[in-house]
Amino acid sequence: xxxxxxxxxxxxxxxxxxxxxxxxxxxxxxxxxxxxxxxxxxxxxxxxxxxxxxxxxxxxxxxxxxxxxxxxxxxxxxxxxxxxxxxxxxxxxxxxxxxxxxxxxxxxxxxxxxxxxxxxxxxxxxxxxxxxxxxxxxxxxxxxxxxxxxxxxxxxxxxxxxxxxxxxxxxxxxxxxxxxxxxxxxxxxxxxxxxxxxxxxxxxxxxxxxxxxxxxxxxxxxxxxxxxxxxxxxxxxxxxxxxxxxxxxxxxxxxxxxxxxxxxxxxxxxxxxxxxxxxxxxxxxxxxxxxxxxxxxxxxxxxxxxxxxxxxxxxxxxxxxxxxxxxxxxxxxxxxxxxxxxxxxxxxxxxxxxxxxxxxxxxxxxxxxxxxxxxxxxxxxxxxxxxxxxxxxxxxxxxxxxxxxxxxxxxxxxxxxxxxxxxxxxxxxxxxxxxxxxxxxxxxxxxxxxxxxxxxxxxxxxxxxxxxxxxxxxxxxxxxxxxxxxxxxxxxxxxxxxxxxxxxxxxxxxxxxxxxxxxxxxxxxxxxxxxxxxxxxxxxxxxxxxxxxxxxxxxxxxxxxxxxxxxxxxxxxxxxxxxxxxxxxxxxxxxxxxxxxxxxxxxxxxxxxxxxxx
Amino acid sequence: xxxxxxxxxxxxxxxxxxxxxxxxxxxxxxxxxxxxxxxxxxxxxxxxxx
Numbered sequence: 001x002x003x004x005x006x007x008x009x010x011x012x013x014x015x016x017x018x019x020x021x022x023x024x025x026x027x028x029x030x031x032x033x034x035x036x037x038x039x040x041x042x043x044x045x046x047x048x049x050x051x052x053x054x055x056x057x058x059x060x061x062x063x064x065x066x067x068x069x070x071x072x073x074x075x076x077x078x079x080x081x082x083x084x085x086x087x088x089x090x091x092x093x094x095x096x097x098x099x100x101x102x103x104x105x106x107x108x109x110x111x112x113x114x115x116x117x118x119x120x121x122x123x124x125x126x127x128x129x130x131x132x133x134x135x136x137x138x139x140x141x142x143x144x145x146x147x148x149x150x151x152x153x154x155x156x157x158x159x160x161x162x163x164x165x166x167x168x169x170x171x172x173x174x175x176x177x178x179x180x181x182x183x184x185x186x187x188x189x190x191x192x193x194x195x196x197x198x199x200x201x202x203x204x205x206x207x208x209x210x211x212x213x214x215x216x217x218x219x220x221x222x223x224x225x226x227x228x229x230x231x232x233x234x235x236x237x238x239x240x241x242x243x244x245x246x247x248x249x250x251x252x253x254x255x256x257x258x259x260x261x262x263x264x265x266x267x268x269x270x271x272x273x274x275x276x277x278x279x280x281x282x283x284x285x286x287x288x289x290x291x292x293x294x295x296x297x298x299x300x301x302x303x304x305x306x307x308x309x310x311x312x313x314x315x316x317x318x319x320x321x322x323x324x325x326x327x328x329x330x331x332x333x334x335x336x337x338x339x340x341x342x343x344x345x346x347x348x349x350x351x352x353x354x355x356x357x358x359x360x361x362x363x364x365x366x367x368x369x370x371x372x373x374x375x376x377x378x379x380x381x382x383x384x385x386x387x388x389x390x391x392x393x394x395x396x397x398x399x400x401x402x403x404x405x406x407x408x409x410x411x412x413x414x415x416x417x418x419x420x421x422x423x424x425x426x427x428x429x430x431x432x433x434x435x436x437x438x439x440x441x442x443x444x445x446x447x448x449x450x451x452x453x454x455x456x457x458x459x460x461x462x463x464x465x466x467x468x469x470x471x472x473x474x475x476x477x478x479x480x481x482x483x484x485x486x487x488x489x490x491x492x493x494x495x496x497x498x499x500x501x502x503x504x505x506x507x508x509x510x511x512x513x514x515x516x517x518x519x520x521x522x523x524x525x526x527x528x529x530x531x532x533x534x535x536x537x538x539x540x541x542x543x544x545x546x547x548x549x550x551x552x553x554x555x556x557x558x559x560x561x562x563x564x565x566x567x568x569x570x571x572x573x574x575x576x577x578x579x580x581x582x583x584x585x586x587x588x589x590x591x592x593x594x595x596x597x598x599x600x601x602x603x604x605x606x607x608x609x610x611x612x613x614x
Numbered sequence: 615x616x617x618x619x620x621x622x623x624x625x626x627x628x629x630x631x632x633x634x635x636x637x638x639x640x641x642x643x644x645x646x647x648x649x650x651x652x653x654x655x656x657x658x659x660x661x662x663x664x
Contacts, residue, residue: 273621276628464639470632524636572640 006054006170007087008047011075011111012095013104014061015436017123019043020153021095022058025163029452030058042074049163050170057089060350063103065110070358071350079114091117091169093162098128098135098150099437101204105196108144117172118146119165125150125158127437132207139203154442214438221310227317238301239405240398242294242374243381249293250542257286258541276473279538284469284531289461290542291375291527292454298371299453300446302340307441311336312434325413326420330354331361335412338368339405342574346581360419362581363591364412366574367567369405372526376565377404379530383546384558407566411598460525468521468528472535476517495536509564509603510557522570529565556610563606567599 010018019030026045047054059078060071074083081088094111096104101122112118122128122135141148147165151158221227261282268274305311311333319329330352338345345365352358369377381397388396475495482492490496498520499513506516518532530545537548549558569575569592579588616624 269616271618271621272625273616276625464636467632467635467639470628471636474629524640 004052006047006050006052006091007057007089008054008091008093008166008169009057009059009078009089010093010095011059011079011107012061012123013063013097013100013107013434015434016061016095016097016100016104017151017153018061018095019058021093021121021123021151021159021162022056024153024156024159025166026056029448042078047166050167052170054170056093062107064107074350079111089116091119091166091172093119093121093166095121095123098122098124099131099133100434101133101135101200102193102196103434105199106192109192109195112144112146117169119162119169120144120146120148121158121162122148122150123153126152126155127439131211134205136203140199143199143203154445217438218313218435221313222317224317224320227313231314231317234301234305235405236394236398236402238298239402240395241301242297242401243378243395243398246293246297250290253290253292254286254542257282257290258544261286261541275477276470280470280473280477280535281466283534283539283541284473285461285466286541287379287534287545288375288465288527288531289458291378291530292457294374294378295371295457296450296454298374299340300450303446303449303453304441307439307446309436309438312436316435325417327357327360327416331357334361335365335368338365338370341370341372342366342368342571343577346574346577349581356420359582359587360416362578363419363594364415366569366571366595367408367412367415369408369566370526370571372571373565375527375530377401377562379533379542379546380549380558380562382542383550384553384555404562404566407563411567411602415594415598464525465528465531468524469531469535472517472521472532476535476538490536490538499536508607509560509600510554510607511561511603512552512557514552515557515561519564519568519570524572526565526570529570556607556614559610560603560607564599564603567595567602569595569599 010022012018022028022043022045023030025047028043028045030043042060043058045056045058047056057078059075062072062075065076065079077083078086079089079092092111092114094104094108096108108118108120120141122137125135128135135150137148137150147168149158149161149165151162153159221230261278264278264282265274268277314336315329315332317329318332322328322331331349334345334348334352336345337348342365345368346362349358349361349365352361378401381400385397385400390396390399472495475498476490476493478493480492481487481489485492495517496513499517502520503511503513503516506519511519514533514536517536518529521532522529533549534545537545537552539545539548553561575588575592578591579585582588
């Protein structure tokens with residue numbers, strides 16, 4: 001990068017809309033949500049409307065430059081020029097939540113002391129207006145001696161004015177930096193807030209009470225009993241919806257895959273190319289693609305909850321319960337993110353200040369059921385669990401899926417409890433988490449998020465799953481069986497040899513060699529096990545594959561297979577991110593060994609119990 | 615109509631390409647020091663620059 005590049009940094013409290021502004025200013029599409037701690041690592045984008053090349057750095061949110069958690073330290077180190085291989089920013093764009101000016105201005109005053117040219121963006125201006133908060137922007141700008149712009153980042157409102165202010169700021173010289181005093185004593189903190197009160201006096205008017213409906217809703221949502229019932233109901237609804245609502249679309253995609261398969265079989269001459277396309281490419285990719293509706297429904301709920309402001313309240317609600325197992329509400333958001341994927345979940349642990357709690361959260365995060373497990377669970381559940389209605393309300397398949405998620409959560413609690421006993425700590429970090437206002441999910445962000453999720457899944461099917469399906473088809477098809485062979489051709493193939501070689505290890509769990517073959521490519525991505533099973537059984541489409549599995553596997557074996565997937569760390573990306581975040585080969589090895597051991601023991605126990613039960 | 619020889623060549627090429635893609639993908643991932651999300655595709659935290 002050239003030295004003439006201007007560097008602007010976006011700084012502000014957590015959850016004030018920095019990343020939404022970053023997206024608006026640079027055209028990026030970084031993840032945004034209505035809770036603190038979504039951004040845990042700096043991001044860089046390009047500003048294209050200035051006279052010189054310029055970049056914008058989105059920093060993780062922080063309340064002060066004097067901080068404890070790793071994500072907040074990123075912001076401090078970048079701003080003070082202490083980050084290795086990182087040039088200090090030339091100017092700052094401070095972002096403040098207009099509905100909580102007092103808290104935001106504390107950081108603004110600290111930043112001002114750095115002596116860098118600054119612009120203040122009063123974000124969430126629409127929410128402030130709805131709440132009756134009146135801000136005299138010109139007067140505030142005069143008192144702070146910096147340009148002040150009102151914005152609504154999610155609607156791109158005020159972004160043009162902010163861009164104009166950025167263009168002005170590029171020519172401003174730096175001022176003399178002053179020494180920043182850490183307000184250690186109570187009086188110093190009070191003096192700082194008294195200064196903020198003086199700043200705001202006369203140019204900001206705030207109504208006495210927050211909206212009453214928010215208070216009423218909080219009383220219900222955060223009630224120790226009603227709140228927990230509500231949380232359980234929401235989770236149950238999600239898993240019911242994943243099965244019940246997805247069925248028609250799943251059947252339609254499955255039918256299309258079947259039709260395409262039949263058509264190509266008729267169109268192409270019998271031979272290796274037909275076998276490759278129908279049983280390799282189409283069976284492999286089609287068997288995973290049918291789960292797209294379920295992934296979309298799961299993420300529709302996750303995105304809506306993220307945007308609503310409900311999640312931090314659930315974190316408070318669960319803080320007491322999580323303390324019982326040695327974690328706290330601070331672990332809730334990383335663990336919840338792990339339901340989508342363990343990789344961002346593990347990265348989100350950077351917001352946890354206590355290193356031991358952070359390590360335990362990293363170790364248990366993969367036990368939360370990620371979306372890659374959904375196709376595996378959905379396939380096996382649809383094949384083995386009848387579509388009965390329980391208590392006249394619940395779908396048995398949905399309940400089984402819920403039970404698998406609960407099994408992961410309870411196992412994580414047990415592991416955390418055991419690990420906390422091994423690592424006793426005298427440090428006490430009480431949960432301090434800002435509760436955002438409730439908001440209706442922004443339709444644009446919601447649909448964009450859903451589109452991105454669907455596209456990521458489709459792209460994954462078209463890339464890694466397609467490539468693995470092709471390689472697996474090759475391994476399952478060659479070498480050809482000898483002329484006088486009596487067993488199925490796949491028995492003589494490389495895949496057959498490999499499966500039979502490792503099958504003795506899994507024999508106590510009841511796994512046959514086909515299941516063992518399907519476990520190998522699942523190391524790259526769990527859902528590939530579905531396409532691998534389609535390839536080794538040479539069937540395409542969910543219904544056909546499910547029917548084949550139902551005839552080939554006894555129920556205890558199917559349940560053991562599900563138990564294996566609850567625990568097994570079959571995801572190279574997760575292992576890589578654990579290594580990166582812990583920076584310890586020993587911890588990463590312990591992580592892999594304990595999860596595989598848990599998977600083996602879990603599957604063994606499930607198999608034995610299911611046999612004893614039947 | 616494709617002869618058996620051409621069919622064999624097409625399939626062999628696809629298998630080689632798929633294997634190379636997988637190798638490249640995982641060699642690249644193991645050497646990456648600062649990837650945003652591990653490229654697992656499981657999160658929506660991807661950044662696209664305009």
